[in-house]
Amino acid sequence: MRTILSSSLGGLARRFFVVLGILFILPAQGVAGEFEDALAGLGSKSRKQIKSSIQQLAHLEDPRALPALTALLEKRLRVDAEGRLYEVVEDSGELLRIPGGEVVASPPDSLRKPRINNAVRRVLGPAIAHLQLDSPDADVRRSAAEALPDRLSERMLPDVRAAAEREKDPQIRELLALALARADIQSGDSQRQLAAVELLGESGGRVAASILSTLLEQIDSEEGSEADPALRKAIESALARIEMRTDLIDMAGNLIYGLSLASVLLLVALGLGITFGLMKVINMAHGEMLMLGAYTTYSVQILFLQYMPGWIEAYMLAAVPCAFAVCGLVGMGLERGIIRHLYGRPLETLLATWGISLLLIQTVRLIFGAQNVEVANPDWLSGGFEILEGVVLPWSRVAIVLFASATVAAVWLLLQRTPLGLQVRAVTQNREMAACMGIATGRVDMWTFGLGSAIAGLGGVALSQIGNVGPEMGQAYIVDSFLVVVLGGVGKLAGTVTAALGIGVVNKLLEPLTGAVFGKILVLLFIVLFIQRRPQGIFALQGRAAES
């Protein structure tokens, strides 16, 4: 203890007092002084100083440093003009003194945030994990074990070993054992190495594989050394096992990513499946309906921020019906005002809807500006969870998969199980006959087009969570939408769903093999060939409706 102290503290007088303290008064006092010095260093203006203070605090293993370190990581640490530290409580905005934790009634004027960069964050994470290993809370210990660095430093090794020995929770113990195995493998003790290789082969991931293959290279390069052949063999078999496992996980991961891409395509194309698929209106303004949906989301977010900031987390829930209504109304207006005059004239419809799309883009540009706008993910849609090792599915994507399924189910129910759906199907199959049976075909057209546009609006809400929101965003999706609908077969929602799934999954399976650019080209080529062979798409309309 004495050597550590004297090497880390400057100033002869100070050293003298500390040594005096250790020798004559209370050993703990000396350590406390060092602790306070290191703590105060967190408020320094120099990043180098902050970094070394963090390392010092981790080394002192005083759990009192935890609140300060986590506050620093979460950008809640403040420093006043005299260098005293405070922690801002996230929800209440209260100021707590560090160390101590008592509430400060009147905050000092000139509080600043310590500025940290990646170099500091890189030591901060492991330092927090180091201190949290002793926490009584199992969840904290688990996250600490997960946050342990790939290669444990010399200083941390004994602590992690001790923590692993006293750990009761099997899951945490395994995490710690893996971390230790990664370190043991370099230890040179062949007994330990063998055990570590065995463990890593059993449950290690890619990090383990990379460490093992480095070790293998090391053994190979040191020829003549008495490398244990058993160790070599163990490493090779462990590597093979890890590779098999990760390959399987990759396949599963690609399928899952494909599913998630498919659900985006589906949401984007479903509206078009109705306006183009059922009504045969070549709707070039479909992309702009998506855009309007996304801008509605943005407006709702702004309104929430302005009038009920406490409910901001819930703005997405309000945005869904709003976008549905706004786009539905715009769609019905378009149908009544323009498109109904153009039924049966595809070329004019194409030009007119294209004109409408330009009009909508320019209108939005005039109202909201040409810049992209910022739609923030609410907290419950940020981040993700790890379904398989290394395969993280973001919450926003999970939400989109669920949302797409729900929308498809709702549309299907609407078309198959309601009187409106019956009328829609009747009109799209045989307009004259439906009119003869007393259906107001004009009104049904309006509702159908409105429904298609409204669903496109829902697609826009979903897109705002994963991509850009700008006036031209719709243009990027219009080609994809038509591809899905045409491939699936015009007039069948089941076709749209199948085609979206097919394109999404094939795209994602091809991407790792060929790269994103070439993969997309291959998918396009495949679709062109398919349409050549089978112009009616995957699901063809059957019966007399198909002939007309």
Place this chain on the structure above:
Amino acid sequence: MRMKNFKNLRLALGMLGIFSALLVAGPAASAKDDDTIKVGVLHSLSGTMAISETSLKDVVLMLIEEQNAKGGVLGKKLEAVVVDPASNWPLFAEKARELIAVHDVDVVFGCWTSVSRKSVLPVFEELNGLLFYPVQYEGEESSYNVFYTGAAPNQQAIPAVEYLMSEDGGGAKKWVLLGTDYVYPRTTNKILRYFLEEQGVKDSDIMEEYTPFGHSDYQTIVANIKKFAAGSPTAVVSTINGDSNVPFYKELAAQGIKAEDIPVVAFSVGEEELRGMDAEPLVGHLAAWNYFQSIENPTNAAFIKQWKKFTGDEDRVTNDPMEAHVIGFDMWVQAVEQAGTTNVDAVRQAMGGQTVESPSGYKITMDAKNHHLHKPVVIGEITEDGQFDIVWQTDGPIRAEAWSPHIPDSASKIADWTYPWVCGNCTEAKFQTLPGVSAQ
């Protein structure tokens, strides 16, 4: 029938007459105005690039207004001629020709993408115009008629990679070169690949990946980066351009990749681009430029204040290409005053060696030889408010390498517009062979 046709013809002729009169009258009226000096502004005000380029047009207008308030140049007022090439590359060439041939401008400030620059280059060389190009680019070019005020790769890409290799930057051993699929990312990555190989990075430790323009699904790529990075420190060099950056950074954050684990350094993300993004997932990631709004010095403070006042919007930000225009404009004014004329050949001669105090805090010099600026390199981490926290910078301005010494094909090439070289792309002096230049 005949009569009718004849009538129509007369009508058409009449219309043509009126139309051509209008056409001629327009330029003629302004050409008479001899007491102004014309400055051409060639930036897209519509189309995909409008987002970035509109603010560059505004900067030039602001600089002209300021100069006129000071009394103009050579006792004459400056007059801006603004045209809109609409993010359409061939239209850039047409508009450049219109500026020089019809409006008779003395200098042009313009272009953003490398494609647009390549498109106007023959026009400027044919008509002996003068272009100031303000954006960082892939290098491998030097034209007699262009002054490059943005960064060459050795003033942006290479220092950024060196920083990431250093201990402070995370000591990266593996590299992901990720870009949009077009000339700038491909050339930059080619240079970086050669550079990394020189530094002893193995081929298997470099992952190069391109996505189409407007790509929005980065799940697989980010998952691959994670796989690739397992086990050793990795950095991503991103030349992703435009809108695709938002889904890319969102995916990184969603898959739990933090800047301290795998830092991403971007060459096309600046303050202006961050305005349309939720900056939270980007915090800690890096960008390398020659200037940041957050640089603290009096010149920069004055520049920011002037910009906010000119646009009347407190939320507007300044960025690197805007600063490049400020430097280019100030240098051009100085050169014109020194030459005593706006004659392109005279101004070009005077441009070499011009020095101005720039918002980046350094005295910036124009290299007489390769027409590029000596610029400092600054690396910043993105902060929550869409600004940059400077983590590293060069000791001073460094000279641009128009031709990269890292690419074997171009290592021996020299850009030198001073006697006896007089060429932008050659391996030996060849001034005699260039007609029109040797006549000087």
